[in-house]
Amino acid sequence: MRIINTSEIISNIKEMCIEANHYLSTDMDKKLKDVVNTEESPLGKKILVSLQENLNIAKEEMIPICQDTGMAVFFVELGQDVHIEGGLLTDAINEGVRLGYTEGFLRKSVVKDPIIRENTKDNTPAIIHYDIVEGDTLKITLAPKGFGSENMSRVFMLKPADGIEGVKNAILTAVKDAGPNACPPMVVGVGIGGTFEKSALLAKKALARSFDERPEVEWVRNLEDEMLDKINCLGIGPGGLGGSTTALAVNINTFATHIAGLPVAINICCHVNRHVTRIL
Numbered sequence: 001m002r003i004i005n006t007s008e009i010i011s012n013i014k015e016m017c018i019e020a021n022h023y024l025s026t027d028m029d030k031k032l033k034d035v036v037n038t039e040e041s042p043l044g045k046k047i048l049v050s051l052q053e054n055l056n057i058a059k060e061e062m063i064p065i066c067q068d069t070g071m072a073v074f075f076v077e078l079g080q081d082v083h084i085e086g087g088l089l090t091d092a093i094n095e096g097v098r099l100g101y102t103e104g105f106l107r108k109s110v111v112k113d114p115i116i117r118e119n120t121k122d123n124t125p126a127i128i129h130y131d132i133v134e135g136d137t138l139k140i141t142l143a144p145k146g147f148g149s150e151n152m153s154r155v156f157m158l159k160p161a162d163g164i165e166g167v168k169n170a171i172l173t174a175v176k177d178a179g180p181n182a183c184p185p186m187v188v189g190v191g192i193g194g195t196f197e198k199s200a201l202l203a204k205k206a207l208a209r210s211f212d213e214r215p216e217v218e219w220v221r222n223l224e225d226e227m228l229d230k231i232n233c234l235g236i237g238p239g240g241l242g243g244s245t246t247a248l249a250v251n252i253n254t255f256a257t258h259i260a261g262l263p264v265a266i267n268i269c270c271h272v273n274r275h276v277t278r279i280l
Contacts, residue, residue, distance in 0.1 A: 002079075002136035004280055006086035006095075009138070012278050013096020016142045017072060018104040020276040021064045024055055027211040028187075028248075028273050035185065035245045044243025048185070051238070051271060065272050069106040070144035072097045072126040075205055079135035090128060093140075098122040109147075129201060143208045143275040149186065149268045152178035155200055158262040164219075167192060167264050168227065174266035175231050175247070180240020183270035185248045188231065191265040193255040199263035202253035207267060208275040209251045217254070224250045238271075248273075 024032070032052060039045045058065045074093060084092075101108055101123035110124060111117045133139075154177070156170040171190055178186070191202025215221050227250045237243025248271070257263060 001081055001083050003083050003085050004138055006084060006089070006092035008280060009084075009089065009092040009140075010096040010099065012140070012280060013093055013142070014100040014103070016140070016276050016278060017097055017100025017106065017144070020142050020144050020274045021066075021069045021104070021106055022062055023059060024065060024272060025210075025275055029055070031211055031248045032185075032271065035248065039238065039243055039245045041237055041243035043241055044238045044245060047238035047241065047243075048245065055272075064106060065274070066146055066270070067107060068109065068146035068148060069101070069123070070146040070274070071110060071150075072101075072123060073143045073145050073204065074126055074128045075131075075141040075143070075208065076128060077131045077133045077137075077139040079137045080132055081134075081136040082138055093128055094124045094126055097124050097126045129205075138280040139277065140280070141208050141275060141277040143204075145204075146270060149178075149182040149270045152182045152268045153200070153203075154266045155196060156264045156266075157196065158264055160260065160262050162262055164223070166262065167223070168230070170264045171227050171250070171266055172230060172234075174268070175236075176234060178268055179236055182268045184236055184240055185238055185245045185271050187269045187273045188227070188247050188250045189267040189269065190227075190250060190252040191255070191267075192252060192263070193257040194263060195257070195261075196263055198255055199265035200267065202255055203265040203267035206251035206253045207269045207273060208277075209253075211249055215252065215254075220252050220254060224252050227252075 036048045108123045154174040158166045189203040189206035191199040231247040236246040
């Protein structure tokens with residue numbers, strides 16, 4: 001049994017909040033630089049260059065890469081041979097978020113009640129998804145989610161007879177409806193299968209997947225490629241002002257489902273698509 005103290009978790013979460021909001025992940029940075037060379041619209045290319053300049057300024061001057069520093073969304077894989085000492089894991093994560101957002105001077109965007117709307121003033125509570133896995137490590141992925149793109153999320157409860165064509169239509173419908181509101185070029189996370197809530201979780205988690213990782217299942221890989229091509233033919237383009245780069249990637253996760261259903265969730269993220277992972 002390996003012991004991890006909550007003080008170590010708090011410290012890492014604090015650093016992750018600041019890191020994710022100031023520095024683009026390596027895969028996102030490379031992808032944004034690559035599409036500058038392939039964008040067909042002169043205006044679209046100009047916008048992509050401006051985005052690169054903004055990201056460089058943010059890095060050099062420690063300014064958040066987006067003014068909406070989002071809700072802190074965590075995917076936590078806790079090894080079953082790990083014992084957390086010093087307090088509750090959830091409390092430790094929220095304390096790290098509190099410190100990261102207050103000491104890092106990040107925008108506090110969380111309200112404690114969805115109707116009363118009183119700001120918590122420290123960006124807590126975080127959204128935390130737990131998985132118990134083998135081993136003696138604690139893997140934490142933080143994906144701060146701004147709501148310009150989050151508000152464009154969709155869940156379609158398709159019938160099995162709708163099949164793969166129904167899935168394709170659902171993805172394209174969600175992206176068309178989002179238009180410029182999701183701050184393109186976007187990353188499109190898709191969850192297929194499970195239940196209503198499972199499909200949404202699959203889509204959210206897909207956004208944090210590195211572009212270097214591809215699905216093992218052939219039809220899923222093919223669907224990602226096909227949907228990326230079709231989305232980029234919509235003409236929405238960078239900033240929603242036209243062009244051939246509406247999406248940087250389509251990441252799809254799948255799960256088993258019921259014989260009577262075909263849930264499909266689409267969770268879109270803007271061009272910063274923040275995510276950072278640490279293993280303790």
